[in-house]
Amino acid sequence: MxxxxxxxxxAVAFAVAAVLGTSPVQAEKKISxxxxxxxxxxxxxxxxxxxxxxKYPDVxxxxxxKKGSEWSTYYQTxxxxxxxxxxxxxxxxxxxxxxxxxxxxxxxxxxxxxxxxYTSELYPEFLSSWVYEGKNYGVPFYISKTLLFYNQAMFxxxxxxxxxxxxxxxxxxxxxxxxxxxxxxxxxxxxxxYWSLMAMNGVEMFTPDLKKAAFNTPAAVAAVEKLAAATKSxxxxxxxxxxxxxxxxxxxxxxxxxxLQAHSPAFMxxxxxxxxxxxxxxxxxxxxxxWSTPNSHALLISKSTKYPKIAWEFAKMATSGGGAYDLGxxxxxxxxxxxxxxxLMAYFEKNIPDAVSVMKTQTEHLDKLVGNWPVAKDAxxxxxxYPELQNALLGRKSAKEALDAAEKKxxxxxxxx
Amino acid sequence: xxxxxxxxxxxELILIWFFLAPSLAIFALYRIIPLIWNGVLxxxxxxxxxxxxxxxxxxxxxxxxxxxVFWQSLWNTSVLMASAPIGIGLALIIALMVDTRxxxxxxxxxxxxxxxPVMTVAVxxxxxxxxxxxxxxxxxxxxxxxIIDEGIPFLESFSLAFPSVIVASIWQVLGFYMIxxxxxxxxxxxxLYEAAAIDGAGAWKxxxxxxxxxxxxxxxxxxxxxxxxxxxxxxxxYVMTQGGPSHVxxxxxxxxxxxxxxxxxxxxxxxxxxxxxxxxxxxxxxxxRLFGGDAGAVDEGT
Amino acid sequence: MHRYPHWPLHLALSAVCAAMLVPFYWxxxxxxxxxxxxxxxxxxxxxxxxxxxxxDVWYTIPFASYLANxxxxxxxxxxxxxxxxxxxxxxxxxxxxxxxxxxxxxLSCMMIPFQATxxxxxxxxxxxxxxxxxxxxxLPLCSTIVCIFVFKASFDAIPxxxxxxxxxxxxxxxxxxxxxxxxxxxxxxxTNVILAFIWSWxxxxxxxxxxxxxxxxxLPLGLSxxxxxxxxxxxxxxxxxxxxxxxxLVIFLLSQKQFIAGLTSGAAKG
Numbered sequence: 009m010x011x012x013x014x015x016x017x018x019a020v021a022f023a024v025a026a027v028l029g030t031s032p033v034q035a036e037k038k039i040s041x042x043x044x045x046x047x048x049x050x051x052x053x054x055x056x057x058x059x060x061x062x063k064y065p066d067v068x069x070x071x072x073x074k075k076g077s078e079w080s081t082y083y084q085t086x087x088x089x090x091x092x093x094x095x096x097x098x099x100x101x102x103x104x105x106x107x108x109x110x111x112x113x114x115x116x117x118x119x120x121x122x123x124x125x126y127t128s129e130l131y132p133e134f135l136s137s138w139v140y141e142g143k144n145y146g147v148p149f150y151i152s153k154t155l156l157f158y159n160q161a162m163f164x165x166x167x168x169x170x171x172x173x174x175x176x177x178x179x180x181x182x183x184x185x186x187x188x189x190x191x192x193x194x195x196x197x198x199x200x201x202y203w204s205l206m207a208m209n210g211v212e213m214f215t216p217d218l219k220k221a222a223f224n225t226p227a228a229v230a231a232v233e234k235l236a237a238a239t240k241s242x243x244x245x246x247x248x249x250x251x252x253x254x255x256x257x258x259x260x261x262x263x264x265x266x267x268l269q270a271h272s273p274a275f276m277x278x279x280x281x282x283x284x285x286x287x288x289x290x291x292x293x294x295x296x297x298x299w300s301t302p303n304s305h306a307l308l309i310s311k312s313t314k315y316p317k318i319a320w321e322f323a324k325m326a327t328s329g330g331g332a333y334d335l336g337x338x339x340x341x342x343x344x345x346x347x348x349x350x351x352l353m354a355y356f357e358k359n360i361p362d363a364v365s366v367m368k369t370q371t372e373h374l375d376k377l378v379g380n381w382p383v384a385k386d387a388x389x390x391x392x393x394y395p396e397l398q399n400a401l402l403g404r405k406s407a408k409e410a411l412d413a414a415e416k417k418x419x420x421x422x423x424x425x
Numbered sequence: 426x427x428x429x430x431x432x433x434x435x436x437e438l439i440l441i442w443f444f445l446a447p448s449l450a451i452f453a454l455y456r457i458i459p460l461i462w463n464g465v466l467x468x469x470x471x472x473x474x475x476x477x478x479x480x481x482x483x484x485x486x487x488x489x490x491x492x493x494v495f496w497q498s499l500w501n502t503s504v505l506m507a508s509a510p511i512g513i514g515l516a517l518i519i520a521l522m523v524d525t526r527x528x529x530x531x532x533x534x535x536x537x538x539x540x541x542p543v544m545t546v547a548v549x550x551x552x553x554x555x556x557x558x559x560x561x562x563x564x565x566x567x568x569x570x571x572i573i574d575e576g577i578p579f580l581e582s583f584s585l586a587f588p589s590v591i592v593a594s595i596w597q598v599l600g601f602y603m604i605x606x607x608x609x610x611x612x613x614x615x616x617l618y619e620a621a622a623i624d625g626a627g628a629w630k631x632x633x634x635x636x637x638x639x640x641x642x643x644x645x646x647x648x649x650x651x652x653x654x655x656x657x658x659x660x661x662x663y664v665m666t667q668g669g670p671s672h673v674x675x676x677x678x679x680x681x682x683x684x685x686x687x688x689x690x691x692x693x694x695x696x697x698x699x700x701x702x703x704x705x706x707x708x709x710x711x712x713x714r715l716f717g718g719d720a721g722a723v724d725e726g727t
Numbered sequence: 728m729h730r731y732p733h734w735p736l737h738l739a740l741s742a743v744c745a746a747m748l749v750p751f752y753w754x755x756x757x758x759x760x761x762x763x764x765x766x767x768x769x770x771x772x773x774x775x776x777x778x779x780x781x782x783d784v785w786y787t788i789p790f791a792s793y794l795a796n797x798x799x800x801x802x803x804x805x806x807x808x809x810x811x812x813x814x815x816x817x818x819x820x821x822x823x824x825x826x827x828x829x830x831x832x833x834l835s836c837m838m839i840p841f842q843a844t845x846x847x848x849x850x851x852x853x854x855x856x857x858x859x860x861x862x863x864x865x866l867p868l869c870s871t872i873v874c875i876f877v878f879k880a881s882f883d884a885i886p887x888x889x890x891x892x893x894x895x896x897x898x899x900x901x902x903x904x905x906x907x908x909x910x911x912x913x914x915x916x917x918t919n920v921i922l923a924f925i926w927s928w929x930x931x932x933x934x935x936x937x938x939x940x941x942x943x944x945x946l947p948l949g950l951s952x953x954x955x956x957x958x959x960x961x962x963x964x965x966x967x968x969x970x971x972x973x974x975x976l977v978i979f980l981l982s983q984k985q986f987i988a989g990l991t992s993g994a995a996k997g
Contacts, residue, residue, distance in 0.1 A: 045951065047951065047952050048952075070939070072939065074935070074951070075951035075954060077663075078932070078935055078951070080686045080687060080689075081686040081845065081932070081935075081936065082935065082936060084473070084685075084686055084689065084846075085845060085846055085849050085936050087473045088473050088846050088849075088850070089849055089850060089853055102687075105688075105689045106474075106689075109472055109473070109474045109475065110474045110475070111473065111474045189559045189560060189576075191559070245559070246558065246578050246581040247558075247581065249581070249670065250580065250581045250666070250669055250670045252667065254550070255553065255557075259559075259560075262560070264559065264560070281961070311474075387687050387688045387689070388688050388690075391683075391687075391688060395494075395669070395670075395671040395672055396671070398669065398670045398671040399671050402581060402582075402583065402670055402671070404583050404671065420491070424487070425470065425483075437821065437823075437900070438823060440818075440900060440901075441818040441821055441823050442818075444814035444815060444817060444818040445814070445815050445818045445819075445829065447811045447814070447815075447869075447870065448811045448812070448814070448815040448870040448875065449815075449829075449832075451811075451866065451867070451869055451870045452832075452833070452836045452870070452872075454851055454866075454867075455844060455848050455851070455866070455867040456836040456839045456844065457836065457839075458847060458851065459839065459843065459844035459846075459847035459848055459851075460839050460844075462846075462847040463843060463844075463847075519740070519743060522736050522739060522740055523740070525736065527733045527736050527737065527740075528733075529737075531983055533740045533743075533744060534983070535976075535979065535980060535983070536744040536747060536748060537743065537744065537747055538979055539747065539748070539751055539976070540747055540750070540751065541925065542925045542928070542929065542972055542975030542976060542979070543751065543754070543968065543972050544929055544931075544947065544950065544968050544971055544972070545929070546950060546954075546968070547754050547964075547965065547968035548750070550964075551750045551753050551754055552750060554753070555749075555750060555753075562749070562753075596747065596750065599747070600747075601922075604918055604921065604922070605873075605877065605918065607914070608877060608880075608881065608914045608915055608917075608918045609880060611914040612880065612881055612884035612914075613884070614886075639884070642876070642879070642880035642883065643880060645876075646873060646876050646877065646880070649834065649837060649873075649876075650873060652838075653837050653838070653840075659840070659842055660931075678840050678842055678843075681840075681842065681843055682842045685842075685843075685845075685846075691846070694843070695843075698839075698840075698843040701838075701840070701843070702835075702838050702839060705838040706834070706835045706838050709834040709835065709837070709838060710831065710834070713830070713831070713834060
């Protein structure tokens with residue numbers, strides 16, 4: 009018995025020692041890059057890493073990629089463990105939380121220093137989406153914003169000649185286009201992508217100081233009532249308010265939706281599923297009033313990075329000139345660089361002519377961008393607001409009740425810690 | 426003589442604790458310590474970038490008094506748990522049917538079990554489609570049979586979304602319950618049945634007097650698993666409805682996860698984890714008492 | 728044995744199986760055709776089935792590497808589970824001071840959902856130096872309470888008389904376990920193997936959090952490749968799910984014998 013115990017203890021100790029081991033000391037500098045769901049860009053990423061290695065031979069780039077739904081879990085676990093990735097590719101409002109808590113590097117001085125060689129190349133409107141309390145934390149990685157897609161065949165059948173120009177037209181057309189398994193209108197709803205519907209009715213989310221809710225107005229109540237009625241009648245497909253990505257896009261690709269509000273990546277995704285889709289069968293337009301919600305990605309740098317200057321150099325390479333062009337031509341998106349976009353439009357005209365009109369909308373009307381408020385508690389506000397909106401749109405509560413409840417909740421979120 | 430017995434007893438005790446040690450170690454590392462971490466965190470204002478501050482009962486107050494989503498998700502979790510007997514009952518019937526001498530029982534067993542190893546993502550996507558209002562199979566069949574005129578928006582309806590998720594959940598876990606019950610059925614010696622048959626007991630009496638009591642540990646296990654499933658059914662809900670619409674399918678665990686990783690409120694999520702734990706431990710304790718206190722073990726000498 | 732008609736059983740079981748198979752059939756069908764499942768009306772038979780998606784999955788992701796990693800981790804988990812759970816299950820069949828407390832402790836541990844433990848589990852794994860390793864992926868799963876109780880129930884069901892007789896004969900405890908109890912618990916072992924394998928094989932969130940190297944990734948992590956926002960991957964997604972499903976199914980089929988063996992051995996010993 010005793011010998012068994014001794015051998016066991018010895019074995020365990022040996023195993024533990026072997027497992028713990030000693031890691032080799034790294035003489036190289038390591039920068040990690042956490043991408044957001046672009047696994048098929050691997051080849052492009054390797055090109056970037058080679059280019060960068062040529063310039064900075066003692067730097068290795070570690071390329072990580074996580075899907076959106078796990079991205080924040082992975083990132084925050086790394087932050088808590090003290091090993092936050094140096095450069096992160098974010099979508100939506102997640103970054104606001106980290107910026108407000110001081111977890112991100114303020115890029116304003118870097119942007120100023122490189123004004124002529126780099127910053128001037130970017131769209132100021134997209135760059136300013138990443139400003140929080142006067143400090144700029146991110147540079148645009150790739151851009152997109154919502155637009156209106158419409159099924160030309162369904163339009164013709166319903167006797168409609170062109171896209172709707174007003175909110176009421178939109179609802180009227182939706183009514184005409186629906187019937188049977190077909191719906192007139194659908195929208196994506198994550199990251200505030202539906203907000204143009206509210207903006208075109210003059211609804212503001214917050215007061216100018218971003219401290220209180222400002223959306224509970226008679227105009228908003230009226231708009232929500234109309235949307236709820238259209239949803240009830242089936243003119244607006246209910247998945248608009250409950251789906252995320254696959255359901256709504258799949259439905260349009262299946263040819264059963266008259267109009268879809270989505271952003272440019274949606275078009276590329278749908279085209280693969282619905283081979284009938286091309287520039288003649290799918291109409292492209294701005295939403296009434298030219299309102300749109302951007303859903304761009306940006307590169308941000310963690311404050312805990314050991315090599316901020318090197319990270320900055322890499323970020324610049326990825327978001328301008330040839331680097332940005334590599335990204336855009338691989339993912340079929342436009343970037344935040346005016347220079348790269350010019351080349352990309354030529355690329356699209358040559359290789360994906362069906363997408364050209366879609367891409368054109370992405371850089372138009374940049375003065376009518378809504379839905380990206382620099383509020384630290386963006387996620388909590390969404391959590392407080394959207395379920396109540398769902399209640400109204402899906403007929404569980406009246407519009408007034410729902411907006412009242414939403415206002416109370418949002419104000420509470422904004423005032424509590 | 427006494428010292429000999431004592432020595433044997435000590436040896437036996439050492440063996441028992443030696444056997445328990447590795448499992449206990451793993452649970453200590455990966456369950457108990459994290460629970461304590463959550464417990465401590467729940468009384469703090471925690472921030473990965475700033476020093477922590479003491480928060481007292483702030484989070485508990487927020488959760489229990491002001492957060493109706495918490496109560497909604499607690500209610501949903503309880504409902505899901507209460508639906509476990511349905512799944513267990515179905516699985517029991519299937520297990521009994523499959524445990525007989527009919528031909529092809531292996532095939533039946535395999536088919537029923539098939540749903541369990543499928544990745545939850547696929548399960549979620551397929552059930553989403555099955556329940557789809559306009560193009561889903563269920564509505565298609567119902568409309569073809571003339572039972573309804575218009576598609577039912579299962580997952581978009583405030584009243585039907587949760588039952589739909591429960592149906593998908595039962596489908597997924599049925600094979601699992603069945604396996605546990607089958608194992609339990611194997612433990613019942615044939616001799617008992619033969620003796621009862623000789624005594625002239627009918628099938629129903631055999632079930633009530635022999636099968637059911639001897640299945641107690643397995644049924645207890647299924648109940649506990651049902652309880653656990655109700656709050657770990659994270660993946661399925663996440664994929665099918667993300668807790669919507671408007672929180673009607675929100676489980677406490679999906680809310681905890683979202684609070685932690687989407688809203689970045691780790692301290693608040695920790696407080697909810699503590700409450701979740703206390704609630705379910707109480708239930709498990711009650712279940713254990715109900716089943717006789719020894720994890721449902723059968724009395725000796727039956 | 729009583730003779731009763733089998734056909735009602737067949738009928739009932741067939742109905743149940745049909746219901747259980749419908750969703751699965753659609754996964755299979757879509758993996759062969761890659762169609763948009765949102766087309767209306769839904770087609771019952773696959774149009775233009777082909778195996779291209781399965782090939783696609785093999786080449787798009789380093790499937791072989793992921794498969795190997797998943798296998799290694801799962802083997803560690805299954806082996807550890809069978810030993811640790813049987814040991815703990817046996818311990819729980821004996822009477823000792825603190826037994827009730829230990830049972831309650833185990834039950835309580837079941838009430839701690841994994842999602843609430845991600846961060847502390849990561850930090851602990853880091854302290855142990857097990858980040859980015861097979862052991863790190865396997866460790867949290869190496870013992871599961873459900874299976875401990877399955878073993879306990881199985882050991883409890885072994886007739887006391889058998890064990891007492893062996894004891895009187897002076898057979899040491901470990902031999903009783905090894906020679907008598909384990910062989911009579913075949914179905915419990917089979918259950919343990921099946922469940923431990925499936926839980927380890929499908930484990931997604933834990934490897935995602937602790938693995939950084941591409942070379943160490945397991946199969947479920949390859950899933951995100953097919954949930955891309957930028958490409959059409961439905962057919963590949965479902966083909967991937969089918970391919971991931973196969974090993975679990977194989978293990979289940981291989982363990983079927985144990986269920987039958989358990990049935991007959993119980994009769995013999997009873």
